[in-house]
Amino acid sequence: MLSNIPPSDDQPTSAAHVTFRTTPEGPSIAIGVPAEQSCSLIRVVGVAIGIGGSVFGPYLMARALNLVRTGAPWQLEASLVFLASLLPLVYFLIGRRNSSAE
DSSP: OGGGSOOOTTSOOTTOEEEEEEETTEEEEEEEOOGGGHHHHHHHHHHHHHHHHHHHHHHHHHHHHHHHTOOOOHHHHHHHHHHHHHHHHHHHHHHHHHHHHO
8 A cells, every 4th residue: 555655755765874983082973865965964964063052062161161260250151151052053043044045
């Protein structure tokens, strides 16, 4: 019964792949898609970086400030953590606006 369904261009192909590797030097990821889908991949990676940066940015900034021990007032450190959470989101929103203008 399902064999009567015609193939669609929206179906994943065997040419698309994601590879995760963990080595002693650190983790790595490789993503590959067919050439005609490269624009979609770039869009998805931009969204993932924006969301991931907004989620992990404040934590990483707080860890960095703790490691460096700048001796700065807590207000400045809180402002930097807040900025670390907003910049990836701003990057994502500006990128969406620029891509919709094209």
